[in-house]
Amino acid sequence: MKKIGLYISMGILLFLVTACGSDPREQFINELSNVWSKEYNAAAFEIKIKELSYEGNKDDLRMKMLMNQLKMLSIEGKYAIDAVDDTFEMEVTANILDEKLPLKYIGNKNDYYVSTSFVSGAINLAKSFDYPLELRENQAKKIEGKYIEIGKVEEALGFEDSNETVNPFKDAASLKKKEEKIAREMKKVIENFDQKTFKKENDMLKHTFTKAEIIKLLEKINAIAAQEDNYKESEYKKDSDEFIKELKSNSQKLDVAVKINQKTKKMDMEITVPLSVEENNKSILTVMYSITPQKKTKKIKMPSEKEILSKEELQEILFTATLDDDSYLDEAVESGEYENDPEVQQLLNEKIDEIIQDIEENPEMITEESAKEIKESVAEIFTEEQMDKLNTALDNTLASKLL
Numbered sequence: 269m270k271k272i273g274l275y276i277s278m279g280i281l282l283f284l285v286t287a288c289g290s291d292p293r294e295q296f297i298n299e300l301s302n303v304w305s306k307e308y309n310a311a312a313f314e315i316k317i318k319e320l321s322y323e324g325n326k327d328d329l330r331m332k333m334l335m336n337q338l339k340m341l342s343i344e345g346k347y348a349i350d351a352v353d354d355t356f357e358m359e360v361t362a363n364i365l366d367e368k369l370p371l372k373y374i375g376n377k378n379d380y381y382v383s384t385s386f387v388s389g390a391i392n393l394a395k396s397f398d399y400p401l402e403l404r405e406n407q408a409k410k411i412e413g414k415y416i417e418i419g420k421v422e423e424a425l426g427f428e429d430s431n432e433t434v435n436p437f438k439d440a441a442s443l444k445k446k447e448e449k450i451a452r453e454m455k456k457v458i459e460n461f462d463q464k465t466f467k468k469e470n471d472m473l474k475h476t477f478t479k480a481e482i483i484k485l486l487e488k489i490n491a492i493a494a495q496e497d498n499y500k501e502s503e504y505k506k507d508s509d510e511f512i513k514e515l516k517s518n519s520q521k522l523d524v525a526v527k528i529n530q531k532t533k534k535m536d537m538e539i540t541v542p543l544s545v546e547e548n549n550k551s552i553l554t555v556m557y558s559i560t561p562q563k564k565t566k567k568i569k570m571p572s573e574k575e576i577l578s579k580e581e582l583q584e585i586l587f588t589a590t591l592d593d594d595s596y597l598d599e600a601v602e603s604g605e606y607e608n609d610p611e612v613q614q615l616l617n618e619k620i621d622e623i624i625q626d627i628e629e630n631p632e633m634i635t636e637e638s639a640k641e642i643k644e645s646v647a648e649i650f651t652e653e654q655m656d657k658l659n660t661a662l663d664n665t666l667a668s669k670l671l
Contacts, residue, residue, distance in 0.1 A: 293466040296473045297458055299528040300535075301451070308533070308561035309349050316342035318538060319554035340365055348564040355568040367393045374570060380418045381571055384411040384582070415571040416582055450492055457488050471530045479515060479522040486512050518542075534560040613651070620654045624661040634665045 322335050345360035355376045362369040369390060372383035388408060461481055467474045477485070490508050515522065520542040527536045536558050543551040623642075627634055639662040647655060 291463065291466075292468040292473060293459070293461070293463045293475075295468065295530070296466050296475055296526075296528065297455060299473060299530060299533070308563060309351065310347060310562040310564035311559050312344075312346040312562060313557070313559040314342065314344040315555065315557050317553065318556040319540075319552065322543075322551050337365060345371075346562070348562075348568060350568045353568065355570065357568050364393060369393055374415065374568065376570065379570070381415040381576070382418055384414045384416060384577060387411055387582075410581070411577065414575055414577045416577045416579070446492075450489060453488050453492055454485060457484055473528045473530060475526055477524040477526065482522060482524060483512060483515055486515075532560065534558065616650060616654060620650060620657055623658060627661050627665055631665045631669065634662060634669075636666065639663075639666060 317339055320335055320339050340363070342363045343360060344363070345358060347356070347358035349356050353376070355374070357374045358372070360371045360373075362371070367389070370383075370385045371389075372385060374381050374383075388411075458481075461475075465475055486508070490505070490512065493508075494505070521540070522542070523538075523540045525538040525540075528534070536556065538554055538556055540552055540554045543553055623646075642662065643655070643659065646658070650658065
């Protein structure tokens, strides 16, 4: 996973370039800047797997299944930045096995929230794997249109070290300066690439970054980042060094093909990477990354106090996303606090109906003794009205057997 993250980071960092000019190379470099320019404060994006080939054991059914599942993965979304208010929002939809997992983030320097829409999406995804989770209707209404702090989500899910959650918006101003510095240095590097490899066809500018070019860019980025004290000893620095070393030591091909439409400003980037460092393994992954710069004039609205859920409220909702009705009922009955809970009572009514249906469909199983046992076993759980329905069904079944 670390390598995949490096590949994506590598691609995104290629966008941080600024320049101007008339020949294809200079035009290409200039257009890369639109993603991060002040003129465009928003963008729509999509990431998907264009090609995935596996050259390993052809009889490995688990690997075949994994490959097919990976081919179905994609991410699409949009983001916007308000430099005046120092706010940021991003909407992402992850398409996983024909299920959609929606995520929405909103933040500023001090606060960082995620929309609770991810809860219902995650439950639907779990159900697609035959894991029978359910979010009950009244609980779904409680989280509709709500947000929760990212750190509180981690706490609610039981993750440790949640206090170390990083707010990516906190140092936005500092990050912007670093990006501008990287962009200036990247411009110098790319200006030395072979001018003939930059092409223009109508409104489309094209260039395919070779492995040698990518290594030069990564080395420059690494050198710039190494000027930061907190980067020198970081895991990312170690991973980056190792990744560059691997690229240099093997002969496998690595391409990043970039196309930019000068009219729409849309950029399509294909990153083709080997899935193994073994020389004879031809397994490859091609990821398509598309981004279209946009202009957003509408203000980004941070969640109001009424729209924010507490950790305890989220835990309660997650707790009631139970495996099945019986487990939920068992826990509710054990707590002894269900008589005035309309949701539990609705489940009990449904349970009564199921029991009655079983009685009517299997009358041969009902005897005087079994009827008595049934009544005694549920008498303390069901209400008087519910017990009347059950008693009537049992009595009628017994009476019909006497006819």
